[in-house]
Amino acid sequence: MDNTIKQHIDKHLDRYLEELFTLLRIPSISSKEEHKGDMYKAAEQWKYLLKMAGCDSAKIYETDGNPVVFGEKIIDPALPTVLVYGHMDVMPVEPLNLWDSAPFEPVIQHGKIWGRGADDDKGQSFMHAKAFEYLAHSDQLKRNVKFILEGEEEIGSPNLPKFIDEHKELLAADIILVSDTSMLDAKTPSLTTGLRGLSYWQIEVTGPNVDLHSGLFGGAVANPINELCKIIAQLQDDKGRLTVPGFYDDVTETTQEERDLIAQIPFDEEAYKKAIDVKALKGEEGFSTLERTGTRPSFDVCGIWGGYMGEGAKTVLPSKAYAKLSTRLVAGQNNEKIAQMMVEHINSIAPEYIKVKVEPMHGGQAYECPLDLPEYQAAEKAYMDVFDKRPLPVKRGGSIPIIAAFEEKLGIKTILMGFGLEEDAIHSPNESFPIDMFKKGIETIIRFYGHLDE
């Protein structure tokens, strides 16, 4: 195998990291209004990076929310076009006390980049800029290349669908490339061929109109926390299935063939349990762990709060209790239908002695990529070049709602070339990304372009 690409990456690595760190230092948390300005800083930085990498033009587009950056290099309008998608925004960083280094002061330690966004998705999307830069600067591009970077992926891309609708010409392409997923492990390359959808709600339960003394009123007035817990407990049965009527009606059931394929994916359940320190796993009865996360819907309370949360023992019967509920959806399920279903179901089981408000917050469809797509096969070859193994097709539990929207609105399939690792702790404290994966990722992307048209 020719070492030119590897050597080029090694030679420019320090500069690459310096550029990436500039991006990582911007606290572009999309779920917090106070970071609105940071999103524009991230957009400016991306615009600069795209131009430097070889785009003919790069521009910041306003939306009703955070800005979108678009850049392109059209070498020949008659040639097919690759559209690279990534996101500039990151997740919140709480709880801060669990970080070993400041989330927005990236550092290199133990061969990894540490900081919020190191993997998801600043680190991963940045690799595409550097792969493109290599090809553009060495005149090896065989495709027109477009880049779109959005600033609202972590809050469900509320404004991107409209942007797509309004810029179909601009975004026209033959395939979309995204690096925002992970491999099975550092030595087991894989390509994500399925993503779960998402439906996310906030529920507010109101009991009395003010916090009451739990001694004077306790036993006579319904407590909104007790009642919220009862509602949540009712939403799942003993077999780990949602009890919402009709919830499973549209689920595409996995074929035996697919289940056999999933069973071939190397998976060490003991190591998995040990890594997260649990004695036992728990999920829907009758399915393996990989089936549960890849092919089955799930239900998680992402947050809950109400009453007295401070030090000591305050005896209060609170007025309000809240929870953030989410379900992951699979192929066949429509997230908007599910959102409405959940609102109606919770309202139907809410007792008369409390007030309940359920509001859908965001959602997205599940996605599936066919294995016979020429670009999928080019990606397979690229991974084989770099990792010396054929990548396994894997359905992952995470959601990238916009991937389904691209398919729906532009009619374009997406290749999910993820280079993240489970231990990267995306969405958690101490997010990291190994420098080795960073280098291999850039090389794999460069080789992907080389294998097109073969």
Add this chain to the structure above:
Amino acid sequence: MDNTIKQHIDKHLDRYLEELFTLLRIPSISSKEEHKGDMYKAAEQWKYLLKMAGCDSAKIYETDGNPVVFGEKIIDPALPTVLVYGHMDVMPVEPLNLWDSAPFEPVIQHGKIWGRGADDDKGQSFMHAKAFEYLAHSDQLKRNVKFILEGEEEIGSPNLPKFIDEHKELLAADIILVSDTSMLDAKTPSLTTGLRGLSYWQIEVTGPNVDLHSGLFGGAVANPINELCKIIAQLQDDKGRLTVPGFYDDVTETTQEERDLIAQIPFDEEAYKKAIDVKALKGEEGFSTLERTGTRPSFDVCGIWGGYMGEGAKTVLPSKAYAKLSTRLVAGQNNEKIAQMMVEHINSIAPEYIKVKVEPMHGGQAYECPLDLPEYQAAEKAYMDVFDKRPLPVKRGGSIPIIAAFEEKLGIKTILMGFGLEEDAIHSPNESFPIDMFKKGIETIIRFYGHLDE
């Protein structure tokens, strides 16, 4: 009726309020370590108030926690002694945004004193100092009087039992007077003849050892919030009864006679519901609202938290979830036995795929006062003088754990001469105390001393 007392109170009212406000301005929140210094400020102020009111001596005693203030006036060691108990500490003030005025900057508006502690218990205990002052300064005392003010009532008086054990001589008395309860309403005087006990725990549920991505892991790993909700939901059945085995074994069941008496207490359920804005009440099946709060145990989650509680939608499968659980107990139940029972029961129902830690935080016994006690009858007469109605004996749902401890350790019964009103919103934002009740309370206490020995 002689108006001398009333006129005296009116004449000195401005000074009384000025002195009370000095006390209310001290943020003596016992559940927060940062207010430790404020507890000493409150103690110094009380020491000053007792001396000014006519105590021969007043002293601050150290404990392993917050200080205790003791003062006394012994007019004749051969005479019976009244021991007045009150507490200097107050509840936390969160949520601050719901207060219309700053909690520790008391103001008078609409005929009420507004501020944390205006009623519970600075306002109420202060009335005893002023009643005593009147009697001592006019040489009308017929009893020796002792005062004890503690600084940990709102956190369950953890150090007062030891203080009592070590100062039995000092505290020796024939009756204890406490104003830390409320009347049925401003025109329906009542004396509290029963108080519920309390048992309070914190529960911590741990799932994975770090927060996980709910997409990647959701459906395969137990979510500690979902599981905490299931545990809480399991602790009560459809009939509003605790499901903890043995929980009701020691409950003294109310006799039909008592139930008939309770049924005579004026109670407007529609007004009660309207005041707290609930469509329906909810409690243990087969009991009226007053029975539920006065004679039956109850179960309330006082606080719950876990996962992402911020703005927006973070998709996380959290590592931990917490709740503060409390039960109110009734005569017959032992709070320590119940505390242990709950710990064992929750541990027994906790599934293997999560870790659960249950810790008792505080507790206290229930209390009952017999209606034929001479001092209870003197109190009845005093209320009749001031409110023109015979006070009703009422069992209240609140807990003052130390009242049961006084009986156990010193063998002294307590008269609960409360002047609070339900709308005073103790433990809640916008705590208040009507000036009219403040004046009537002082007069009632003065007249109580007058009716002793009749």
